Amino acid sequence: MLKIGVVGVGHLGQHHARKFMAMDNAVLAGIYDAKSSRAKEIAKTLSVHRFESYDALLDACDAIDIAATTTAHYELALKALQAGKHIFLEKPITSKLEEAKELLELADSNKLKIQVGHIERFNPVVMKVENEIKDPVFIESTRISTFHSRGTDVPVVLDVMIHDIDLILSFVHSPIKHIHASGIGVLTPSIDIANARIEFENGAIANVTSSRVSLKQERKIRFFQKDCYITLDFQSKQAKVIKKSPHVMKYLPKIMMGATDIDPTKLVDQNLFDCADSPKDALSMELESWVNAILTDTKPIVDGHAGANALEVAEQIIQIINEQLKKNKIKV
Secondary structure: OEEEEEOOOOOHHHHHHHHHHHOOOOOEEEEEEEHHHHHHHHHHHHHOOEEEOHHHHHHHOOOOEEOOHHHHHHHHHHHHHHHHOOEEEEOOOOOOOOHHHHHHHHHHOOOOOOEEHHHHHHHHHHHOOOOOOOOEEEEEEEEEEEOOOOOOOOOOOEEEEEEHHHHHHOOOOOOEEEEEEEOOOOHHHHHHHHHEEEEEEEOOOOEEEEEEOOOOOEEEEEEEEOOEEEEOOOOOEEEEEEEEEOHHHHHHHHHHHHOOOOOOHHHEEEEEEOOOOOOOOOOHHHHHHHHHHHOOOOOOOHHHHHHHHHHHHHHHHHHHHHHHHHOOOOOO
């Protein structure tokens, strides 16, 4: 039975703790939070042990789930790895790439597992259609939300866009050739709205937009590939796969000749996948995947290297935006 500790029991960490309590192959040894009042509150609510220090939590566990603020990831993870503990790190893996590389080197040398919380990989709708996504040539993602204070310690690229960056990198297996990006701060001193155009060496292009100062919630991604168009809605957990109909040549020549009495939907086959009633939620599957990787000594689905790759692209986007703003004499 794997003994797990959760450090950071804020908005996300409290849910992590609940999930571990429901597992058959793991036990929640306890929690720790730098804010003792918050730790006491969650410990009472969940009836779990609250440790007075992070060191005490480390001593009682085999593995540590780090759900603290991004800027605290590096120091917490470094201490856990030095203590010989496997770790789960909420995304992004760290706030700086050099920190992530140091953690990876330490984990690899000590044969410890790192999994990063890119939860969309475990979204039921992604898992339902992932085998349909092959060699996309164009990807368009939109991830916008209303403003809240959580996550504003980092730019929106690290807070929100990085989810889509990770997904895109998992489906496009090609080095990046060039990145165009723009963005600006609206309500915070950091970047609140960002757009990036990522060009890959194999010719694929991804257009990625993220905002945390919108008036609505939207999380969608679209994949365009030969003879197929796939659209995913992460919120509704629905996907649509549109493929060229095998009967297309029966109707296409007539339409090209100007026929107006033919239903254009006959040119395609549409399949709708609704995963809203999936028996398991993404967070449960994500954390179970990490636990199983440790117990079976296998590579996590979203390992530390995947997390570092997403962070590297995110840092490049942030740098490009900041240079552009500096050039235009706009303070961020």
